[in-house]
Amino acid sequence: MSEPTSPEKIFPVSWDQFHRDARALAWRISGDGPFEAIVCITRGGLVPAAVVSRELGIRLIETICIASRHNYRDQGELMILKQVAKDVVDKAGGKGAGVLVVDDLVDTGKTASVVRDILPDAHFATVYAKPKGRPLVDTFITEVSQDTWIYFPWDMGLAFQPPIAKGPVG
Numbered sequence: 001m002s003e004p005t006s007p008e009k010i011f012p013v014s015w016d017q018f019h020r021d022a023r024a025l026a027w028r029i030s031g032d033g034p035f036e037a038i039v040c041i042t043r044g045g046l047v048p049a050a051v052v053s054r055e056l057g058i059r060l061i062e063t064i065c066i067a068s069r070h071n072y073r074d075q076g077e078l079m080i081l082k083q084v085a086k087d088v089v090d091k092a093g094g095k096g097a098g099v100l101v102v103d104d105l106v107d108t109g110k111t112a113s114v115v116r117d118i119l120p121d122a123h124f125a126t127v128y129a130k131p132k133g134r135p136l137v138d139t140f141i142t143e144v145s146q147d148t149w150i151y152f153p154w155d156m157g158l159a160f161q162p163p164i165a166k167g168p169v170g
């Protein structure tokens, strides 16, 4: 489980900010290649992978499909729903050399460590990192504290905010 300890902090990220941060990630790793392929960790890695792929001109995109949070924030058993295609692993000498692994964030590091076992020589890049998972990534843009929950733009929508003077709703 990766439940944020109290007091919980929140870090809401807009589409605009996420695009800037994903582009900054591409800049930061642009000197670390060349990369033959991106392996993106679905689903959260799909969005930064699209941005990084565009910026670095990497057109071979593979996925590894992993689900671990079956009930919103509570992390349960980690399930690999789809493995990395054999031709991509083989292209990378069987260990991931020349592969760029992209995810939206690393939190406890459990997801990243499973993917590292499969592609130990790959370059790991995430847009955000929390302290526990940070040692597992090669490159990230922004670190947030372990008790912070990041709200991604694809999980949010515009909602009416009551005037401050009315006090909290409910």
Ligand SMILES: O=P(O)(O)OC[C@H]1O[C@H](OP(=O)(O)OP(=O)(O)O)[C@H](O)[C@@H]1O
Pocket: 002, 041, 042, 043, 044, 045, 066, 067, 068, 069, 075, 103, 104, 105, 106, 107, 108, 109, 110, 111, 112, 133
């Ligand atoms: O470092 P960890 O504690 O393993 O957490 C990080 C992972 O958790 C989230 O994915 P999630 O399993 O919730 O699935 P999703 O990408 O489909 O939202 C996030 O996208 C990372 O992949």
Ligand SMILES: O=c1[nH]c(=O)c2nc[nH]c2[nH]1
Pocket: 002, 069, 105, 107, 148, 149, 150, 151, 152, 155
């Ligand atoms: O939307 C999310 N925000 C987070 O902080 C987080 N940590 C793991 N998985 C997460 N998903």
Ligand SMILES: [Mg+2]
Pocket: 041, 042, 043, 044, 045, 066, 103, 111
């Ligand atoms: Mg994920």
